[in-house]
Amino acid sequence: CPYVVCTKKGCNPHKSDKGCFCEEAIPREMYEKFVPDKIDKLDKYIAWMYALDKGDIVKCPGKDCELWLKQTDNSTRATCLCGHTFCFYCQKEPHNPVPCKQWEDFKDRGNEKNLESLWLKSSTLPCPKCRAPIEKNRACLHMTCICGHEFCWACKITWSKVGHSYYNCPKFKKLEDAKQRDIEQQKALRELGKYKWYERQMEITKDDIKEMKDLKEKWEVEMQAKTKSYRDYAFIFESIDALLLAKEQMLNMSIIAFYFQGKNMSWTCKKCTFRNPSGEHCQMCSAKQAKSDRKTGVHSKKEMFELQQKMGVDATSKLIKMFEKKKLDDVLKNKKNVLTCANACRKFITQLVEDIESGAYTAYILDRPDDSVSGWFCIRCDKMNKFSSTVCTSPGCDSCQVHGEPACLRCNPKN
Numbered sequence: 001c002p003y004v005v006c007t008k009k010g011c012n013p014h015k016s017d018k019g020c021f022c023e024e025a026i027p028r029e030m031y032e033k034f035v036p037d038k039i040d041k042l043d044k045y046i047a048w049m050y051a052l053d054k055g056d057i058v059k060c061p062g063k064d065c066e067l068w069l070k071q072t073d074n075s076t077r078a079t080c081l082c083g084h085t086f087c088f089y090c091q092k093e094p095h096n097p098v099p100c101k102q103w104e105d106f107k108d109r110g111n112e113k114n115l116e117s118l119w120l121k122s123s124t125l126p127c128p129k130c131r132a133p134i135e136k137n138r139a140c141l142h143m144t145c146i147c148g149h150e151f152c153w154a155c156k157i158t159w160s161k162v163g164h165s166y167y168n169c170p171k172f173k174k175l176e177d178a179k180q181r182d183i184e185q186q187k188a189l190r191e192l193g194k195y196k197w198y199e200r201q202m203e204i205t206k207d208d209i210k211e212m213k214d215l216k217e218k219w220e221v222e223m224q225a226k227t228k229s230y231r232d233y234a235f236i237f238e239s240i241d242a243l244l245l246a247k248e249q250m251l252n253m254s255i256i257a258f259y260f261q262g263k264n265m266s267w268t269c270k271k272c273t274f275r276n277p278s279g280e281h282c283q284m285c286s287a288k289q290a291k292s293d294r295k296t297g298v299h300s301k302k303e304m305f306e307l308q309q310k311m312g313v314d315a316t317s318k319l320i321k322m323f324e325k326k327k328l329d330d331v332l333k334n335k336k337n338v339l340t341c342a343n344a345c346r347k348f349i350t351q352l353v354e355d356i357e358s359g360a361y362t363a364y365i366l367d368r369p370d371d372s373v374s375g376w377f378c379i380r381c382d383k384m385n386k387f388s389s390t391v392c393t394s395p396g397c398d399s400c401q402v403h404g405e406p407a408c409l410r411c412n413p414k415n
């Protein structure tokens with residue numbers, strides 16, 4: 001029987017299958033003395049009960065490990081004596097300071113299937129005749145299905161009967177479902193663009209990490225042949241480690257940034273579906289912005305977070321420049337600067353991670369990516385553009401924000 005046996009008068013723990021909770025258990029020494037073979041079971045039982053009660057200790061998910069760990073600070077990262085590291089809350093690989101929910105969601109988004117379904121949502125319409133998804137040809141309203149059916153994207157009328165141009169459906173403004181579809185598609189496109197942009201930033205960071213790891217390995221080998229002792233070079237390897245840690249955290253910061261509440265003033269016109277950068281009246285149809293769409297003020301927390309992120313980027317890129325294409329002995333001569341930068345990296349990690357883990361930003365890290373991003377992503381060339389420009393500013397691109405079409409006839413009928 002694994003239960004703690006109670007010595008209190010009148011208490012009979014065996015009446016309950018949950019054991020006894022009156023806490024007047026037999027002292028541990030008694031167990032050790034009389035039933036030493038049961039002590040292991042007793043420990044497990046106590047741990048279980050404690051975990052059920054307090055919820056702040058968890059069993060290490062490491063292979064064959066029976067140890068229990070207690071969370072002692074704000075960090076969700078657990079390091080077991082067996083060497084296994086994991087997240088306190090979800091018991092999967094550690095991902096602090098990214099909350100479990102956002103970490104799982106971000107991983108899910110990278111999934112081929114989910115990316116495809118978002119793309120289908122953003123760029124296709126099922127054929128009204130055979131239901132096969134047809135890719136929308138950017139701004140052009142003319143849809144042609146593989147089944148041969150041709151129709152207008154907005155009014156869904158057979159093309160031979162629409163009697164309107166490729167870019168202007170006069171019925172569009174009156175068709176609530178078409179407008180809704182347009183808004184949904186634009187939203188899906190923005191979400192897709194935002195994910196891809198962050199994913200690319202993370203790829204760049206991962207490349208940096210790989211490059212630095214390779215360099216560290218190479219220098220470790222080189223150092224063996226040097227006449228000077230390891231102690232002279234130690235600061236270099238310690239600085240690379242600080243750099244690597246900072247870069248790893250920057251990957252996490254990208255995920256957090258993806259979910260961070262936006263601060264821009266952009267809004268989508270309910271009348272014509274145009275995405276306005278700011279202002280109270282639609283730039284396209286001059287309709288007034290709905291009260292519910294109104295946003296106020298600048299987002300100081302977002303600015304703080306971005307400033308901290310920028311500090312990390314500055315410190316790490318400076319340090320990389322001190323290592324990249326350099327000889328080991330050149331770095332040795334640059335000791336003072338390397339140490340200053342490595343310290344800046346360390347400061348950046350501890351400060352930002354601490355701030356996030358202590359909950360300073362919790363209210364601003366949303367469950368879903370904020371639809372209002374700080375810019376828009378060109379569908380054609382993937383560049384992030386400012387909301388102040390309605391066409392892509394990438395040289396030679398000139399695509400519109402909504403359809404990714406150069407000199408778009410739908411966004412600007414006067415063209």
Ligand SMILES: [Zn+2]
Nearest residue numbers: 006011020022
């Ligand atoms: Zn009892």
Ligand SMILES: [Zn+2]
Nearest residue numbers: 060065080082
């Ligand atoms: Zn363990």
Ligand SMILES: [Zn+2]
Nearest residue numbers: 087089090100
């Ligand atoms: Zn977790």
Ligand SMILES: [Zn+2]
Nearest residue numbers: 127130145147
């Ligand atoms: Zn069809």
Ligand SMILES: [Zn+2]
Nearest residue numbers: 152154155169
């Ligand atoms: Zn039409």
Ligand SMILES: [Zn+2]
Nearest residue numbers: 269272282285
């Ligand atoms: Zn409008």
Ligand SMILES: [Zn+2]
Nearest residue numbers: 378381392397
């Ligand atoms: Zn572009």
Ligand SMILES: [Zn+2]
Nearest residue numbers: 400403408411
């Ligand atoms: Zn357009």
